[in-house]
Amino acid sequence: MDQVLEWRSQSRLLDEVAQALRERIYAGVYAPGATLRQERIATEFGISRTPLREAFRVLERDGLVVNKPGSGVRVATADLPKLLDAYAVREAMDGVAARNAAERATSGEIAKLAKLVDLQKKQIADWNPSAYSQSNVDFHLAIIGAARNASLATLVPLLHLTSQVFAPAFALSSERASAAVAEHSEILDAIQQRKPDEAERVARAHIHATAVRLKAQLAEPQTRIEA
Numbered sequence: 574m575d576q577v578l579e580w581r582s583q584s585r586l587l588d589e590v591a592q593a594l595r596e597r598i599y600a601g602v603y604a605p606g607a608t609l610r611q612e613r614i615a616t617e618f619g620i621s622r623t624p625l626r627e628a629f630r631v632l633e634r635d636g637l638v639v640n641k642p643g644s645g646v647r648v649a650t651a652d653l654p655k656l657l658d659a660y661a662v663r664e665a666m667d668g669v670a671a672r673n674a675a676e677r678a679t680s681g682e683i684a685k686l687a688k689l690v691d692l693q694k695k696q697i698a699d700w701n702p703s704a705y706s707q708s709n710v711d712f713h714l715a716i717i718g719a720a721r722n723a724s725l726a727t728l729v730p731l732l733h734l735t736s737q738v739f740a741p742a743f744a745l746s747s748e749r750a751s752a753a754v755a756e757h758s759e760i761l762d763a764i765q766q767r768k769p770d771e772a773e774r775v776a777r778a779h780i781h782a783t784a785v786r787l788k789a790q791l792a793e794p795q796t797r798i799e800a
Contacts, residue, residue: 590620591628595730598637598648599737601703609638609646635730637738651739657787659735664780666728667713671760671776673720675769682719686761689715693754700747709750710736712757716776719764749786756782 594614597603609629615622629646632638636659640646674682689712696705713732717725756779763772 586620586624587627587631590618590624591631593618594628594632595635595637595733598632599733601737603648605648605650605738607648608644609648611646636734637730649734649738653787653790656735656739657784659731660780660784660787663728663731663735664777664784666725666731667716667780668773668777669722670713670716670720670725670728671764672769672773673722673725674716675764675767675772677721678719678764682715683761683765686712686715686719686764690754690757690761693750693757697747697751697754700750702745702750705750706737706745709753716760716764752782753779 594603594609603609611622611625611629615625618625629638629640633640633646637649638646639649678686689708693705693708693712696708710732713736714729717728717732756775759775760772760779763775
């Protein structure tokens, strides 16, 4: 890449390097299964290998990379059974986030959610999987922010992992995205109406619907998932 990287703080270099790597993985610059070559990345980033190795360990804890002796560091691949486990966790946590957002969101935060749903409807009309994947993440991040629940911080990397890193491996269709946007509208309505129970119910149902689709895909003999 030709991007020029400038590190703001030597004392927080590890955090900045880890975040730069995360953003590249989220954007698909480093695809699932890609080998992350330390020497090349260290040269490109203008850093030594020590903070890079530490950053890789951080990403490994996030579930974004795997480090196997003899094969080096690779971006995690789309293991469908593990992804289903991740969605089971998301179902519970997204429900809590929506409930808290219904209780705590400001009018400005609700307006932001409404704008994101409107944007997604336009993206469905002129189908762009990459743009939709990003706006989908933005919608769920906005709910997490509006929830004001510090314990939901662990949901953020899980959200990126399920919705961005592995999304291309499962051929997101405009039909499923259209159904998801309708579900987003239901979540938004419950938050706007300050109905915590309903917000949690529809948020959980939204994630569960995705898990059901993935289970059906797992049951198909022709399904090929990179191991």
